[in-house]
Amino acid sequence: MNIKMRLTIMSFLQFFVWGAWLITVGNYWFGTKQWSGEQFGAIFSTLGLSSILMPAITGIIADKWINAEKLYGVLHILGGLALLYIPQVDNPTAFYWVIFAAMLCYMPTISLSNSVAYNILKNNEFDVVKVFPPIRVWGTVGFIAAMWLTNLTGNKASVNMFYISAFAAFALGFYSFSLPKCPPQKLISQEASLIEKLGLNAFKLFGTYKMALFFIFSMFLGGALQLTNMYGDVYLSEFAKIPEYADSFVVKYSTIIMSISQISETLFILAIPFFLKRFGIKQVMLISMFAWVLRFGLFAYGNPIDGLWMIIVSCIVYGMAFDFFNISGSLFVETTTDSSIRSSAQGLFMMMSNGFGAFFGGLLSGVVIDEFFTHDGVRDWQNIWLSFAAYALVIAVLFAIFFKHKHDPKAVENIAH
Template sequence: MSIKFRLTVMSFLQFFVWGAWLITIGTYCFNAKGWTGAEFGAIFSTLGLSSLFMPAITGIIADKWLNAEKLYGILHILYGIILIYVPKVDDPNVLYYVIFGAMICYMPTISLSNSIAYTILKNNDYDVVKVFPPIRVWGTVGFIAAMWLTNIFSSPNPPSFLHDFGLSVGNGIATLLDSPVTANQFYFAAFFAIVLGIYSFTLPKCPPQRLISKEASFTEQLGLNAFKLFSNSKMALFLLFSMFLGAALQLTNMYGDAYLNDFKNFPEYKDSIVVSSSTIIMSISQISETVFILAIPFFLKRFGIKQVMLFSMIAWVLRFGLFAYGDPAEGLWMIILSCIVYGMAFDFFNISGSLFVETTTDSSIRSSAQGLFMMMTNGVGAFLGSYLSGIVIDNYYTQNGIKDWHNIWIAFSSYALIIGLAFAIFFKHKHNPEEVAKVSH
């Protein structure tokens, strides 16, 4: 098998094992378990909390001591084992710690997968800017595939065609494991996470970039040099905005499916496709990602890193704003358009940000620097966004158990607009076409 194909399989499974439950866990907690926004917000905040330290720690380990592909495999196997236990938990306080354990293993694998792909492609003389996005796009395809499987098999009443062909897998697994049908999402993720963990040991070796010398300082021995990036004003500002935008990145993953599902409370919408296939509707967001990921090389070379990240922030304003005014009837186009712009909102910042780190850091701390970027976006930012949004929604946008989704999305959109304006004014970065080419060599 070719190197590109092997990395494509890794990318597909990397996001398949996340997409199987990430979008639907909100509906699972609100509807199947009956928990509050604050309880769910705390559980979801573990994604951010684990990213505060684990990507940086694993980046240091991969830079200094252990092959990146081996560390990656170990983490995925542990992640899969923990997910098997999730459906057995009925207490939100216990689930908080279980999901936290799973996220400690999973979140650092996102930045590790980037580092592994970059290393293998460079070692085989590929142009990373051209070759990596088409590989990464298969991660989005994996996420979509997982969402569709979840929507089909985690429903109490799977589509009739499954019964016609004797493929009522969802109910079959549920009966076998004596668990609610809605728990199937976690079993899907667990099985394929373990498969991915085993598969990663077959990838080309990605050894530590630099051995530790006896003369190295204590800071160097611990691999903490990446934190010196904060002493660079441009990098510090970039990481600060990464944190602020990170607070918005997971909001639609947290609440999007629950928002669409809540239209069932309106008689005129209860039988709409938005309610019956909410997860499939949400998957349009990931389908959109496949287009925008492939467009990233053009946008980066034409507009530069700063403009591409700014496009992302504008897209977040539209993402939330369109949700605020959409509905399953006359406003269905707004919901669909919101899902389409998500592709630009999510990928333009994450991938261009990752490439910015790749082009502005020394190779000896590159895995650590990628982990630091992940820490600020999916760590500090996502933790604050997840935890505080649950409290704010409970206190200001919920009455008698009914959420005011219109004003929730307006508040999120206003936040993204403020961050985008501040980024445009304060982050100074002149476009240099040769800058992007650096990552290819």
């Protein structure tokens, strides 16, 4: 089997493991277990907390002591064991700690999978810029395939989603041991401080007003990035409580409807170069923020019959909202930071958006929904989505007013090439 095919399988399984439960866990939590929304928010905060704690640590281990592909395999096997145990858990507190253990193992594998792929492609003299994107797209395909499998097998609210994920994690873990060796690069200087080794030296960028503002806005918008992953499938499934929608396609195949969001991601990635060249980084980030307003607003007024178009358009808009922010934000860091701390600055961007942002977004959304929008066990979904839309709108307006950045087509073009 050739190298590109082997890495394609790795990428497919990497996100299949996540897609088997991430979008549907809300149905299991609220529908099967009937636990509270406040506690559910804490479950998704484990993604952010794990993204803060683990990638830098595992990066150091892979750089200094253990082959990256072996560390990658071990983490997936350990994460699979945690997922395998979840069906035995019968209270929300224990569920939190087990899913946290699974995420401590899983979240660093996202960056490790990139490192492994880059290393293997370079060692085999492939053009990484040209060859890697088509390989990575299969990760999104894997995520979608897992969502469809979970839904079509009738497991979008059952413990079987965790078994599906666990067995995929085991398969990937053992498979990774067969990949070409990625020995430690030992690029970190022995004299480097712990701060430098952990990539925390980029925090000095907070001393610059413009960069501090960018990272703060990244954190606040990061709080919205996982909200529809957390609640979208539950929202669509709970239309079953309304008689006229109970037997609708949307209720039966809610996870497949939600997968339109992931399909949209793959398409909007292709549009990013045009938008960046035409509008510039700040405008593309603003487009992303207003796309989040539209994403939530359309959900607020959609329904499975005459409002189905709103739900579908909302899922399509998700690709723009998610991709435009992450990629334009990454390019902003790339074009405005010194090369000596650029990698650390990229790590800081991810830490603020997908780490601290996702952590606080997960926790606070659960509290807000439980406290203000749940009455006698019934969730007021329209006002939940409208409150999220208002949150995104406030961030967008403040960002437009306070964040100053001049469009430089040449800088964007240089990065693209």
